[in-house]
Each structure stands twice: as C-alpha cells, then as structure tokens.
Amino acid sequence: MTPTPAFILTVLLGLSALAYHVGRRRALAVVSGKVRDLHSLPSYYGAHAALWCALPALAVFLLWNIFEGTLITHVVLGGLPDAYQQKSPAELNLVINDIRNTVRGIVAGTPDPVITAAAERYRQWQSLGSFALVAVVAGLGGAGIGYAWRQIVPQFRARNRVERAMSAFLVTCSTVAIFTTIGIVLSVAFESMLFFTKVPVTDFLFGLDWSPQTAIRADQTGASGSFGMIPLFVGTLLVSLIAMIVAVPLGLLSALYLAEYAPPAVRTYGKPLLEVLAGIPTVVYGFFAALTVAPLIRSAGTALGLEVASESALAAGAVMGIMIIPFVSSLSDDVINAVPQAMRDGSYALGATKSETIKQVILPAALPGIVGSVLLAVSRAIGETMIVVMAAGLSANLTLNPLDSVTTVTVQIVTLLVGDQEFDSPKTLAAFALGLVLFTVTLALNIIALRVVRKYREQYE
Amino acid sequence: MNTAIAQQRAIHQEPVMAAHPQDLAFNATEPAPEGHRTVGLVTVDNPKMSARDVNVHYGDKHAIKHVTIDIGTNEVIAFIGPSGCGKSTFLRCLNRMNDTIDGCRVSGEITLDGHDIYARDLDVVQLRARVGMVFQKPNPFPKSIFDNVAYGPRIHGMVSSKSELEDLVQWALEKAGLWNEVKDRLHQPGTGLSGGQQQRLCIARAISVSPEVILMDEPCSALDPIATAKIEELIDELRANFSIVIVTHSMQQAARVSQRTAYFHLGDLIEVGETEQIFTNPVHKLTEGYITGRFG
Amino acid sequence: MNTAIAQQRAIHQEPVMAAHPQDLAFNATEPAPEGHRTVGLVTVDNPKMSARDVNVHYGDKHAIKHVTIDIGTNEVIAFIGPSGCGKSTFLRCLNRMNDTIDGCRVSGEITLDGHDIYARDLDVVQLRARVGMVFQKPNPFPKSIFDNVAYGPRIHGMVSSKSELEDLVQWALEKAGLWNEVKDRLHQPGTGLSGGQQQRLCIARAISVSPEVILMDEPCSALDPIATAKIEELIDELRANFSIVIVTHSMQQAARVSQRTAYFHLGDLIEVGETEQIFTNPVHKLTEGYITGRFG
Amino acid sequence: QGARDTISIVGSSTVYPFTTTVAETFGKGSGFKTPKVESTGTGGGMKLFCAGVGVQHPDITNASRRIKPSELDDCRKNGVADIIEIKVGYDGIVVANSKKAPTYQLTRKDLWLALAKEVPDPKGGDKLVANPYKSWKEIDPALPDNKIEVLGPPPTSGTRDSFVELVMDVGCKDFPAMKALEAADAKRHKAACQTLREDGAFIEAGENDNLIVQKLEANPGALGIFGYSFLEENLDKVHGSLVDGHSPTFEEVADGKYPIARELFIYVKKAHIGVIPGIKEFIAEYTSEKAMGKDGYLADKGLIPLPDAMLKAVQADVKAGKVLTGL
Amino acid sequence: MNKPTTTARGVYTIPEERRIGGKAHLALVTRRNAAERRFRAYGIAALGLSLLFLVTLFVTIIGNGASAFRQTYVKLDVNFAADVLDPDGKRDPATLGSANYLTLVRNTLRSQLPDTEGRAALREAQGLISSAANYQLREMVLADPLLVGQTRPVWVLASALVDATLKGGIDRNLPESDRKISDRQLGWLDKLAAEGRIERRFNSVLFTAGDSREPEQAGIWGAVMGSFYTMVVTLALSFPIGVAAAIYLEEFAPRNRWTDLIEVNINNLAAVPSIVYGLLGLAVFINWFGLPRSAPLVGGLVLTLMTLPVIIIASRAALTSVPPSIREAALGMGASKMQTVTHHVLPLALPGMLTGAIIGMSRALGETAPLLMIGMVAFIVDVPTGFTSHATVLPVQIYLWADSPERAFVERTSAAILVLLGFMVAMNALAVILRKRFERRW
Ligand SMILES: Nc1ncnc2c1ncn2[C@@H]1O[C@H](COP(=O)(O)OP(=O)(O)OP(=O)(O)O)[C@@H](O)[C@H]1O
Numbered sequence A: 001m002t003p004t005p006a007f008i009l010t011v012l013l014g015l016s017a018l019a020y021h022v023g024r025r026r027a028l029a030v031v032s033g034k035v036r037d038l039h040s041l042p043s044y045y046g047a048h049a050a051l052w053c054a055l056p057a058l059a060v061f062l063l064w065n066i067f068e069g070t071l072i073t074h075v076v077l078g079g080l081p082d083a084y085q086q087k088s089p090a091e092l093n094l095v096i097n098d099i100r101n102t103v104r105g106i107v108a109g110t111p112d113p114v115i116t117a118a119a120e121r122y123r124q125w126q127s128l129g130s131f132a133l134v135a136v137v138a139g140l141g142g143a144g145i146g147y148a149w150r151q152i153v154p155q156f157r158a159r160n161r162v163e164r165a166m167s168a169f170l171v172t173c174s175t176v177a178i179f180t181t182i183g184i185v186l187s188v189a190f191e192s193m194l195f196f197t198k199v200p201v202t203d204f205l206f207g208l209d210w211s212p213q214t215a216i217r218a219d220q221t222g223a224s225g226s227f228g229m230i231p232l233f234v235g236t237l238l239v240s241l242i243a244m245i246v247a248v249p250l251g252l253l254s255a256l257y258l259a260e261y262a263p264p265a266v267r268t269y270g271k272p273l274l275e276v277l278a279g280i281p282t283v284v285y286g287f288f289a290a291l292t293v294a295p296l297i298r299s300a301g302t303a304l305g306l307e308v309a310s311e312s313a314l315a316a317g318a319v320m321g322i323m324i325i326p327f328v329s330s331l332s333d334d335v336i337n338a339v340p341q342a343m344r345d346g347s348y349a350l351g352a353t354k355s356e357t358i359k360q361v362i363l364p365a366a367l368p369g370i371v372g373s374v375l376l377a378v379s380r381a382i383g384e385t386m387i388v389v390m391a392a393g394l395s396a397n398l399t400l401n402p403l404d405s406v407t408t409v410t411v412q413i414v415t416l417l418v419g420d421q422e423f424d425s426p427k428t429l430a431a432f433a434l435g436l437v438l439f440t441v442t443l444a445l446n447i448i449a450l451r452v453v454r455k456y457r458e459q460y461e
Numbered sequence B, C: 001m002n003t004a005i006a007q008q009r010a011i012h013q014e015p016v017m018a019a020h021p022q023d024l025a026f027n028a029t030e031p032a033p034e035g036h037r038t039v040g041l042v043t044v045d046n047p048k049m050s051a052r053d054v055n056v057h058y059g060d061k062h063a064i065k066h067v068t069i070d071i072g073t074n075e076v077i078a079f080i081g082p083s084g085c086g087k088s089t090f091l092r093c094l095n096r097m098n099d100t101i102d103g104c105r106v107s108g109e110i111t112l113d114g115h116d117i118y119a120r121d122l123d124v125v126q127l128r129a130r131v132g133m134v135f136q137k138p139n140p141f142p143k144s145i146f147d148n149v150a151y152g153p154r155i156h157g158m159v160s161s162k163s164e165l166e167d168l169v170q171w172a173l174e175k176a177g178l179w180n181e182v183k184d185r186l187h188q189p190g191t192g193l194s195g196g197q198q199q200r201l202c203i204a205r206a207i208s209v210s211p212e213v214i215l216m217d218e219p220c221s222a223l224d225p226i227a228t229a230k231i232e233e234l235i236d237e238l239r240a241n242f243s244i245v246i247v248t249h250s251m252q253q254a255a256r257v258s259q260r261t262a263y264f265h266l267g268d269l270i271e272v273g274e275t276e277q278i279f280t281n282p283v284h285k286l287t288e289g290y291i292t293g294r295f296g
Numbered sequence D: 001q002g003a004r005d006t007i008s009i010v011g012s013s014t015v016y017p018f019t020t021t022v023a024e025t026f027g028k029g030s031g032f033k034t035p036k037v038e039s040t041g042t043g044g045g046m047k048l049f050c051a052g053v054g055v056q057h058p059d060i061t062n063a064s065r066r067i068k069p070s071e072l073d074d075c076r077k078n079g080v081a082d083i084i085e086i087k088v089g090y091d092g093i094v095v096a097n098s099k100k101a102p103t104y105q106l107t108r109k110d111l112w113l114a115l116a117k118e119v120p121d122p123k124g125g126d127k128l129v130a131n132p133y134k135s136w137k138e139i140d141p142a143l144p145d146n147k148i149e150v151l152g153p154p155p156t157s158g159t160r161d162s163f164v165e166l167v168m169d170v171g172c173k174d175f176p177a178m179k180a181l182e183a184a185d186a187k188r189h190k191a192a193c194q195t196l197r198e199d200g201a202f203i204e205a206g207e208n209d210n211l212i213v214q215k216l217e218a219n220p221g222a223l224g225i226f227g228y229s230f231l232e233e234n235l236d237k238v239h240g241s242l243v244d245g246h247s248p249t250f251e252e253v254a255d256g257k258y259p260i261a262r263e264l265f266i267y268v269k270k271a272h273i274g275v276i277p278g279i280k281e282f283i284a285e286y287t288s289e290k291a292m293g294k295d296g297y298l299a300d301k302g303l304i305p306l307p308d309a310m311l312k313a314v315q316a317d318v319k320a321g322k323v324l325t326g327l
Numbered sequence E: 001m002n003k004p005t006t007t008a009r010g011v012y013t014i015p016e017e018r019r020i021g022g023k024a025h026l027a028l029v030t031r032r033n034a035a036e037r038r039f040r041a042y043g044i045a046a047l048g049l050s051l052l053f054l055v056t057l058f059v060t061i062i063g064n065g066a067s068a069f070r071q072t073y074v075k076l077d078v079n080f081a082a083d084v085l086d087p088d089g090k091r092d093p094a095t096l097g098s099a100n101y102l103t104l105v106r107n108t109l110r111s112q113l114p115d116t117e118g119r120a121a122l123r124e125a126q127g128l129i130s131s132a133a134n135y136q137l138r139e140m141v142l143a144d145p146l147l148v149g150q151t152r153p154v155w156v157l158a159s160a161l162v163d164a165t166l167k168g169g170i171d172r173n174l175p176e177s178d179r180k181i182s183d184r185q186l187g188w189l190d191k192l193a194a195e196g197r198i199e200r201r202f203n204s205v206l207f208t209a210g211d212s213r214e215p216e217q218a219g220i221w222g223a224v225m226g227s228f229y230t231m232v233v234t235l236a237l238s239f240p241i242g243v244a245a246a247i248y249l250e251e252f253a254p255r256n257r258w259t260d261l262i263e264v265n266i267n268n269l270a271a272v273p274s275i276v277y278g279l280l281g282l283a284v285f286i287n288w289f290g291l292p293r294s295a296p297l298v299g300g301l302v303l304t305l306m307t308l309p310v311i312i313i314a315s316r317a318a319l320t321s322v323p324p325s326i327r328e329a330a331l332g333m334g335a336s337k338m339q340t341v342t343h344h345v346l347p348l349a350l351p352g353m354l355t356g357a358i359i360g361m362s363r364a365l366g367e368t369a370p371l372l373m374i375g376m377v378a379f380i381v382d383v384p385t386g387f388t389s390h391a392t393v394l395p396v397q398i399y400l401w402a403d404s405p406e407r408a409f410v411e412r413t414s415a416a417i418l419v420l421l422g423f424m425v426a427m428n429a430l431a432v433i434l435r436k437r438f439e440r441r442w
C-alpha cells in the first residue's frame, strides 16, 4: 500500500499534536511547574514546537506534491525507447497520459507493451516516492520538535515567536488582495494592449457609439464596428443608480427597523430572511425582471402615455436593487447594533425620539460601516450581468432615460467573451479592454470614496 | 437651607413611616408585608414627582424594593447610599431610562405633576424632555463639542437662528464651567476630551434644554474641587426653576447643595429627611452607620 | 507618613527646580527655553520609574509639557490638578497606553527600573503586565465577572489549577471590596454591575496580576465612603510591595494615601513634594491656589 | 496535471443539446465514461480546441459554423495538425411571434427592409436613408399594422451571424439602388446589406431563447429570432412566420426548402484518438444512423438531419479518418 | 421665569413658548411624533416590501417547481423474451448486457397498446416511455438472469412528454398541430390511465441522478455535490483569509499609503465583474498552476477570490465597531495585541464577520459567470466524488436547464432553484445561530 497524501497529512497532524504536548511539558519542566517564571504561557511553547514540527514538513510535502508528477514523469520518460524520445512535447504529453491511465488500469485502444512497462516503472517510482516522502516528513517533523525542544528556556519568548508567525499569516492574507489585483490586471492587460493597437484609445474612451459588429468571417464586412465605451458606462451608471435608489432606502430602513424597533423575534428571523435575497440565483431575478416587472412597467408606462421599451433599465435596475438589499441591510444592521447603548441613552435622555436618535446619533456613529456596505452594494450592482441581459437588453443606447433599454459594461464583457468570436478580433479583445477600463474607473471612484469616508471619520471618531 | 421650602414642609416635621401607598393610607403603623419601611419625610406638599411602591427587577434580581418618595418642586434632593444599592436604578426609573435595559421590569406608580409616567398613553419622549438626565459614566455623542450641546435645543426647536443657538451653547458650556477650556475647539470631537471635561459636557448638554427635573448621577465624580464648586453653584441656581435629583457619594456635597437627602441601602429606601437632619441626627441606625463611616 | 521614605528623600528636602534633564545636569537655575520648571522633590533616590522631559501631543495640542518626575519604589504618589490638566495623559504614558490613541505623540524618556520603556526592543506587553492600570471610566470586558478578573492571571499563566484561579479571583474581589456583592453572581456579565461596582471590578482585575506599578486613574470616583476606605486600605497594603500612582480629585484622599503629591496645571507639572508639605505649605502659587480652592 | 480518461468536448451552445444527448447515450451504452461537454460558444471552443495537443486541451469542439481559416491557422501553429470535421446536421432559424397574433408571411426582402439600418429611399432614388419604416404595413400592405419590433441575438452570437448571411445578404440583393451601390463600392454595399438597425426596432436580447419565447408571449406585437428546437417545444405559445413562402417545419427545413438554416459541425482532434479512451467510439455513435439519421434520437431533439447521401458520405469519411486539409 | 442670561455674545433666553411645554414646542411635538411614526412606518414598509419580494419570488418558484417533485410512472407487462435477450441461451452476462432492450420495450408497447402498426406509430408509442426504461430492464436482467423468458409487470419512467401532459403542462384542447403530444398518444394515455397503469410518485430521480438530456432522467445530485465541494473550498479559504486580512488591516497595519492601497484595492475588487475572476482563474490556476478544468477545486479558488472582498469589507466594519475601551482594558492588563484581538475583539466582531460570510457565500453559491471560463458550465452526468473530479454546480445547472428547449425542464429549473435555496438556508442556518450567540449590545 502506498501512503496516500491524506495519510501523510494525518501523520503530520498527529506529530504536531505530539509536538504541542511535548513543548508544553518541556516548558513546564524547565521551570519545575512555576508558570510565572516562564516568559510565555506553556501553551505558547507547545504551539511553537508544533509550528516547527509542522511548517517545514508541510513545505516539503507541498513541494513534493507539486513536483512529484514532473519528476517521476521525467525519470520514466528517460527509460522509454528512442522512438518515443523523439516525439514532440505535445505527443509526449499524450504518451504520459496513456502511461498514467494505464497505471490506473484504464487502457485506450490496444495495449502497447512499451507503455505497459513504463506504467509499471511509473507505479514503482510513485510508491517509492511516497514512502520516501513519509520518511522525510516524519524526519523533518521530528527534527522540528527537537529544535524547538532545545530552544525552550524560561526566558525564551515563545509567545512573540508564535505571534510573529500569526502576524506573518495575517500579512500574507492581506496581500492576497494585491496579488488578485495584479493577477486581474495581468490577465487583461495583454489583450487590452492588443485591442488598443486595433482601435485607437481615444475612440474607445470617448466614443459615443458602441456596436461591436465586426465581421465574423473574412468574407464579411465589419458593419458599423464602433467601440465607444461611453454608452456602456452611462448604462452601467444608470442601472446601478436605479438599483441603489431601490436598495439603499429599502436596505437601510429595514436595517434600522430591525436594529432599533423590531421585536427580537422579528429581528431573529427577518435578517436571515432578507439575506436569502442575496442568494437567489441571478437567473431567477432575470426571469422575474424580464417577465414580471418589465411588462408591468411597460403597461403602466403605456397607460400613462409614455414610450416604454420592452426592455428597460428601470426593470433591470429595480430588480437588481432588490437583490442587493441584504448587502445594505445586513451589514448596516450589524454596525448599527454595535453602536454602544450609552449613545442611545444619551440621546433618549434629552427627549429625542427614536427616529431622531437614529438619524442624528446612531447613523453618524455607524457611518463608516454603512458607507462600506453601500459601496459593496454598488460594487455588486456594477458587477451584475444576468439581470441586465435578460431585462435591459443588449442595445447600447446612450441615454439617461430609465425607460429605455441600455446595456452595461459587465454585460458586454460577458457577451463578448462567451459569444461566437475570433479571439484576436477587436470584438473579443474589447472585452478585456472594457474590463481594464472598468477596473480603472472603479479604482478612481474608490479612491474618492476613501477620501470622503476618511474625512467623515476624522470628524466623528 | 431654603427657608421657603422648609416652611412648606412644616407639617411633615415629624418623621413618618411609609412603605406601600396603601400603608400610607390605611394603617401606617403596621409592618409592611415585605420590604423595608422608609423613615422620615417621604412626602412633600407640592411634589413635582412622586413614586409609590416602586419595585425594579433585573431578571431575578430585586434591585429596588417598594420605594415610595416624593420629589418636591424647586427642591434639590440628594440620593446617597453605598455603591450598588440602587440609586442609579431608581434614578433611571424617574425618566423611564430603564425601558432601554433588557430584562429590567419596573412596577409601582411614578407621577410627574400628578400624571402617571408609566401610563400607556404617555409620550415617553416628552417625559424625557421634561426630566433630563446626566449619566454616571459620561457619554458624549461622537460629534463635535458644539453639536453635543446643540443637539437637544435643535431637536426641540428651541432656537430660531444660528446665533441664538450659539448663545445657548455658550450659556450651557459656561454654566457647566467648560467654556474656557473648549471655546477654541468647539468643533473638535467631544470624545477627545478628558474625563472631567466629558462629564461637564454632559451636564451642559442636559441643561441646554432646560428640563423641569434634572436627574444627575454623580455629576462631579470626575471633577476637581473648583469645577465641582462651579457645578454646585449651577445646581443652586437651577433650583429656582427646576427640581433636581442628585446622586452623590460625597456627603459634604449633599450637605452643600441639597434640601432633602434620601438614604438607600440594598434596594431599600431607608430614610428620607432634611439634609441637615440626616447628617446631624439620622433616625435609622443604618443611616447613622453610613453617615458615620461604618455599616449598620 | 512613611518615615523610611521620608528619610530616603532627606537629601532632597530642599525644593529643587527641574525642567529638561540637561537643565538638571548643567544649570538648574537658568530658565528652560519653554515650559514650566517644576518645583520640589522631582527626583527620588531609588526610583521605580522616572520620566525625563516628557512631552505629549494630541495632534497640535500640546497636552503634557516637559514633565520630569520620579516615581519611587514602594511609594504612593498622587497626581492632582484641575480637570483637563493632563493627569490621565501622563499616567497613560507610564505604561504606553497612549500608543493606542491615533495622533498621540510622546517624546522624552521614561524608564522602569532604569530601562527605557520607549526603547525599540522593549516588549510593551511585558511592560503593561508590570505596570497595571485602572482606567478613569470603568471598562469591564463584556464577559462574566469571574472571567473579568480571571483574564489577567490566565494570560500570564499565574495559576496552575482551577481552584487556585478561583482563590485568586476571590482574593482580588475581596481586596477590591466587591466580593460580598457579587459572590452569588460571579458568572453574570460584568457590564450589568452598578457604576461603583464596575469600578471596583476594574480594580480587582488590575491587582489580580500583581503588577509592580499600579496606575489608578480616579479609582474611587464612583465609590461611597466605605468602599473608598476599603480601596485606600488596599492601596496602603499594596504599597509594601508595589509602587502606586493615583490620580485623584479629592485632596483628602491624596493626603490619606500618598507619600508624595504632584500638581499638574495645563500640561505643566507645577510642583512635586511630600504630600503633607504640598497641602500645608505649597511652594508654587498655582499649587497654593488650587489647594485653597481658587485658581492661581 | 493528472491523467485524463474522459473525453472533453467544448464549443457551441447551439450544438450543445445534441452533443450532450449523444454523450449521455454513449456513456450509458458503452463502457466508457460519459464525455464532459462544456458550453463555451463556438469561438471560445475553437480557441480552447486549437490551443494545442495534450491532455489539458479538449478533444472535440462543437461549432455552429464552419471553422475559420484564421482558426485553422491557429490550430496548425499550435501543433493541432489533423482535425476531423464532421457535419452533424442543420439548425433552422425561425422568425416567430405569439399565437395571439396572426402568422406573418414574410420574404427576406421584407425582413431586410424592416431590419436594415439603411434602406433605399422609399420615395425613390438611389440614395440610402436611415430606415424609416415603423410598421410592417409600410413594408408590405399585406402585413399587419404592427410596430416593427424584433427580438434577436446579439452581434456576438453565431445565430446572428447566420441570420445576417442567410437573410440580410439575400434580402438586399434585389434593390436597384443596392445593385448600383455594389458596382460602385462593394465594401459599402456589404456594410449596408449587413448592418442591423440600432434605433430600437431590432432589440438585442440575450442568448436565452426560452426567454425570447416568453417575451413574445408577453408582447404579441413582437417577432423573435431563435433556433428551431425552441419553436418545436413551444408550438402552443408561438408560431413561426413563413419565409419566402415556406414555414419552418421539420420537413421543410430538412428538405432544404425553408431558407434560413445553417450547418452544424463537430471537430475532432485526431492526435487524441487512441490516447483518450473512447473518442473513436464516440464519433461512431454520433454519426450512427440511430443518432444522426432521419429517425435518430437527435432528430427528436430538434436537429435537422443531413440528407441520406450526405450522411453516408460523412460516415465514410469518419470511418476513414479523413482530416481537414483546407477550407 | 428664566432670568435673561448674559453671555459674552449677548443676552440669551429661551422664549417661553419655545421651552418644553410651550406652545411652539407642543406644536413641534405633534410634528415630531408624526415624524417618528412616519419613520417607523417607513421601516416597517421597507422590511415588509423586501420580504414581500422574497415571498413573491418564492411563491413563483414554488408554483413552478412544486410539480417537479412528482413524476409519472407507467406499468408495462414486459415479456423478457429469450429470443431477443439471449438467442444462444447461454445466459452469458456479456450477451445479456449488450442485448437490444429497445426491441424489448417496443415489443412490449406493441403488445400492450392498440394501433401500433407501422414505424411512425411505434415511434409515437415509444415516445410515451422514457429511454431510461431500456437501462432499467437491462439492470433487472443482469441482476436476475432468471427473468429471461418470463413476463413481469414493471413500473417504468414515463417520458417527459407524458409527465407534462398529465401535469397539465400541455393543453390537450389545443389543435393537434399546436402540441407536441399527438391525438393517438393521448388515446393511449387515456387507456393506460383507465387500466390503472399510470401512477405519480415522488421524483426520487431528481434528487439522486446527475444531469441528463432527458428531463425525466435529469437530477441535481451531481450539481449539489459539485456545489458542496466548491463551497467547502470557498468557505475553508475565504473565511479565514478574509478575517485574517481584515484583522491585519484594521488592528495591526500602520496607517500608511501601503495599507491605503490595500484598502482601495479590496473595495475595488468587489466591483470587478465576476467573469473577470473567471479569466483570472483560467490564466492562473489552470494555465499556470496546471490545475484541472471543470474541477470544484478551481471553482472554489475562483469563488474564494471573488468572495474575499465582501468578507474583508464586512469584517473590517465589524472590527471598527468594537469600542476602543475594550481593547484598552485588555492591553492594560498586559495582553498582547494578538491576545486582545483573539480574546476580546474577535468574539465581539464575529456576528458582523459572519454576516459578511453569509452574504459572500450566498453570492458565491449563486454564481455562474466565472465558472464559464474554467469549464464548469458543462454537461456532466457523473456525480463528482472529490475536489478534482469534473463537476458543475447548482446555479450552472439552473442556467443550463433554463436554456434548454425541453418544456419539462422549466419545472425542474424551479425545483433546482428551490434546492439551491434550501442548500443556502442550510449553510446559513449555522452562521445565523453562531451570530445570535455572539451578538450583544454594550
Ligand atoms: N484623544 C484626545 N484627543 C485630543 N485631545 C485630548 C485627547 N484626550 C485628552 N485630550 C486633551 O488633553 C488634555 C489633557 O487631558 P487628560 O485626559 O489628560 O486630562 P485629565 O487631567 O485626566 O483631566 P480629568 O481630570 O478631567 O480626567 C485635555 O485638554 C483634553 O481635552
């Protein structure tokens, strides 16, 4: 039986538990039980030992798992006859697949003796590797324990070490966001550059016409292939604005009601119920918007003598607003609830009504959190696709009339990316450029928002 | 001592016993079924507020037991008693601030100008506008110093112009003895003040709306003697128009500012009387023990 | 007055002037370029902590100006001064609690047993374990009463068994004079206590880890005389092993518990001296003004 | 990267229902694992397919149009030299409306006039003017007096592409004005023929054809453009307009009479045959009579089958492993 | 009453009527009380309206989807004819397995129903029965070879067409040309019904099977498991990372340009369209790290990146709202910053963090677009068994079904949505309970 990764991890876990125990005991032993003489609590010495036991071994384990395939493959391929050695990398890749499939007992086509033999070798190396890994992991773990054990003296700052490890973890986690950003920029930058070689940047940034109807085949003519992003951004703005007009009052008022007025039972169930709104798949909202709300608006509009398109920004925006209610309501409810009771008491004692207290004391105190939740809701609105596709259509009208059909940046990105396309045509590349510009625009907006929030914070903290 | 008030109370000069209102009415001498019988000047002639058989429970804890007491018009009454005896709790009953505490139940009757403040149709917002409060722990709003004081007048529409508001804020801050220290930083946050400054800010905030009754829970605990003197002066001045209840641990202070003093002990109101009498000649031995620095 | 300490300080009997440390060393008589020169017993022979030319700024506000002072071993030193003069601020410098305030900058040198507490390699956690603090506004954790007191011993590994912990908690609560009131409700939240009870809880919490220096910011402000006496007794008892800094507005209290007293005024340390001397015969006229109940 | 023993298929969402049907039948009937079929769109599928040979690249791609030369070049460049092209059938594109309204009898010329961005001036002359038609009646007095409102696929869709080719290009032929333009400026002519209106008469709806059907139901005045299978499933709600005298029925499309039908393909990477288990068997199943034939199960799913002779040819080519040599 | 007070600015007094109890004040009180009632009414209305939308959506979904939980079965007397199944009589499992069960079904239909002469009629008859019947009969024979040669009544799945007709999804009164089911088929159905050969049962297939092109055989179990694995990855990564990042930024990080940058970045990431995360996942996890396509692992990673901003932002808001006095108390006791955070701040901030997790996960659970790029919008029949098996997720299943021409998928789409919501409620229930436990006001 070759040891499975799960088995190795379990062993490592057991070892770390042991390390914790040993470290703790050792710490107690060096001060003969007088914990006060230790720099840190015994459990920190335990944790320190456990870290030393687990981290190096884990690193080796991960490295092995990443490179195992490559290593073994390299060895096995080296043993193949010359005819195989000459194959192109792509073909070799297939040979490897064949070998691996054979290892797993799956044979495509007629079994080839060379492959079968290679598979046998592959199997051997694999099990050898696994056993070696167990040995190395156990050895490293043990060495780690030993090292940590030797370090334990009363003055040893185990807490600081463990906390430094924890801080390192915290810092690492906070950089995930940076790497994500870099990743996103990198994954759209190349194509965007390509796009800008085909479509001038100024045309893209300031063009008032969006109609990516370039030719699909060489024998077609690009119809009015124009790539002006302004209508898309205006559409995004319009739809998001409508969504926020729905979501912010509904969400904020709900949150205030739940946090300040509602009997506990209502609050207990009301809040999670609202949160369900955030989890309903957007397809459902899309159908709701397109088949229920849009016709409703249309008939209402017609009754009023208004010209209403069958797909309207209003329908999409309103339904999107409903979807993002919980972003505002739940997060705001939490921050409102966290305002200390003494603040409320101070206001009530002056003869303020609940609503006055809410508006003038609680809201300002909770403002940073509420702004955060609203920003999040805006973000969600900007990023939403399905509802707009289904209810607002795809026509890039440059309009601020909510009864007209519009389209948004996100929708265009999605349709361009998933539609039929030629990957180096400006049509497809436009999706990347749109992504990049959207990213930049929201970045600018966020910087402004941060400044504004800061200003308020300075005033109220 | 204010002689007018002393005269008003002449008919009550003899200490009376009171526990339940019915006891008062029917047989004042029979022991109450439970709870302590309060000794002394429980009632006054022209009460601004009166409490009858008030009980407060925090969950199971019986924090205030059958308390009956009047708060006179234009009088300063001091509540004294060991820490944890229920002074703050009782104070909070008087403007229904206890409503905001989960699990706190109040029974009995409390009236303001003869109207039951626990009546169903009573507007508690108005009640609190009329019965103001300074809390034990200073709790300035996370707003600027100016806005902290201006808050009350604004919501009650007491001022019609900005300059009027500024005058009012200045007046309140001056009365609380804080003006000089903050006049240059009116628009900085009230939470950035020192402990004693915050306490005075809260006093300024409370008097800014000129409530009819002011409940002060240890208003001078964080103040130096000079600031304390200033506040005491303020209290004396306010008494001309308002009624004031002050919780204090300093018997000297009680003696300086109050006309009557009430002594609480473990949730019981033990004794009420003219301040001078309480401090010089307490009737109940628990009171005496407290006054003289040891427990009964 | 503790005679041993009085003797220790014999050589400093004559009031000295001190502002900047360099002034102390070179020409103690020349006026400091800015800030006030402190009068009196600024330094002691065997200081536990010493501050040299400490300045604190909150943003633009210069809250503590060139303060130089020693805190003696086994001494109780009282900080007095009008509200807002910087007592709390200076106190918070002594265990670096000011680090947590945005925009607060501290300069100068403060040492504990001769080691600079603002040194780069100093472990501020250890510092705070050694220099405990009772805050001006009681701030119990939103945990049970027991856990509030047990927190310190737990994180510092001071107890090895549950029963030991229980004993320690009981000891601390008893010393703070709270045990009787809370022994039946140890597992109820500490935030549900009365103001004075919370204050004593915080004292119990602070002494539970037996810090070498205890900084107490108006520890008795919400306490009745008996509880106050209890705490003063505690302070006196603790002095045998620890150093204590107490901020108080009650000069009586300062006189009762402290050996030395420091008078602050608008961020300046005006005068330090033996308590008796400060209260009976202050050197500086600002001090005198404060002691006698009026400002200089 | 682990080993792969499942066939990986990507590509067109139009072909997706058919390929998945085959995949499922194949998975249940043969000993092989059920192939994984992704719906990525034709172009997206091509991109993945042509990215290279090897397990991390798909084996088969669906296409609702023929591979483009540029895509073929890309394939070759990445070492995907041998590609087997299999034409699997036809997809009818229908122009339908709600049953609550009468059936339209349209010609491609009508459609062009209704949907082109620019049309010859109705008042005469060779000039092209922005499309002035508001109602169908203005185009042909026989048509109902309904506002022109057509829900159709977005420009990123293969269906739209085919619609342009099969309807618009043809519809614009017979106008003298257009002829003149063609002679003068071929490029401009093409653009004029192919550009759809952007003034709201043509509404770009998403690619969800069910949604279009439901929108038609809610808005009886509108026409919608979508795939034949959706018409077949929703005969109780919508009916297809006649185009050039032919109604979009299974028979008429199969016979090639109904003019708007496009070819559907799958492309197979030859290098993967024999390496990824089951590819050979899978395409055999796909091209078998019981799948692709007249009465095959794909016909039940709405695929318009190839004429018999063509099916035979396809089957023979597949058997011989004939690869695509050029376009 | 009030003596005018002299201030530095001049004489100040509150006019009688504006003081508490004064005329102007009383008038204002009426207005303020009205404002109070209004505000409260707004709150109730907002909550009510929001919940009304929820109810509407639910009612619609349940209305559409409830019927999918039941499924029609038809009883056929099947003759397991030996000449069809086992011509050489050896009962060899291989022969039995590869026999033509379609013929068996056809023969059965022919014997059971009138007018089944001719290919067209037979095809129509076959249209009543799901193709699953073939596989069902094969399973029966393989399990019990003795069946060969016998005739047995067998309940088989009806086709989606029959199911829809019997549930009223297809209107029998329409002219024949306007409905998929023919008059002849209706006649057969009526006959079978009259003979008691038609029954509606709980649709267990829906909950146990993977995807299928045939609506009556299609199930969501594959998608449920796919969602489960994906969510496990997402939750296991995004919650700890998000909380850790928030803690670092809020409690430890110095306030400088670098942390400002991170903060703006995080807010910005929340606005990145989800499909762009798909692009990122494709580029990084699949093309660079070489992780497999269509795997819950990659899906989970992509959704983690997408969810992180939400969790971080919510967690930061929760951390900010913990009063500083609590931190001071702990620090003053000699607790390290890390201890202060873990012992005091974190428990108090947890409800808010959980809210972030709930909302972030809800969003991740309903997301389709980013999965498109990494191959999870796919037809996958086999139920996934691990983090790297091919899988799809519930919202994708819903999306694909909603896009299917077959009418019978409409009700299944709604049913799948219901299951998704159930999934979500289950996932959130725990968080809600936790949140309730940790929530307090101080
Ligand atoms: N966070 C802060 N930001 C700005 N200014 C502050 C802050 N905290 C205190 N101050 C100011 O610094 C000065 C000294 O404050 P400190 O709290 O030290 O006074 P104190 O002597 O303790 O007064 P008290 O007896 O009222 O508590 C005061 O003027 C106060 O307003």
Ligand SMILES: Nc1ncnc2c1ncn2[C@@H]1O[C@H](COP(=O)(O)OP(=O)(O)OP(=O)(O)O)[C@@H](O)[C@H]1O
Pocket: B058, B061, B063, B082, B083, B084, B085, B086, B087, B088, B089, B090, B101, B136, C191, C192, C193, C194, C195, C196, C197, C222
């Ligand atoms: N929210 C609460 N929940 C439970 N018990 C409480 C609560 N608030 C106060 N108590 C208890 O009720 C009793 C009375 O408390 P109260 O605050 O009225 O005391 P106090 O007289 O104001 O004391 P202090 O002088 O210390 O402020 C105390 O025993 C206290 O512990």
Ligand SMILES: [Mg+2]
Pocket: B087, B088, B089, B136, B217, C194, C195, C196
């Ligand atoms: Mg109190």
Ligand SMILES: [Mg+2]
Pocket: B194, B195, B196, C087, C088, C089, C136, C217
């Ligand atoms: Mg202070």
Ligand SMILES: O=P([O-])([O-])[O-]
Pocket: A419, A420, D011, D012, D013, D014, D015, D040, D041, D042, D043, D063, D064, D157, D158, D159
């Ligand atoms: O998905 P399509 O390429 O067929 O539109």
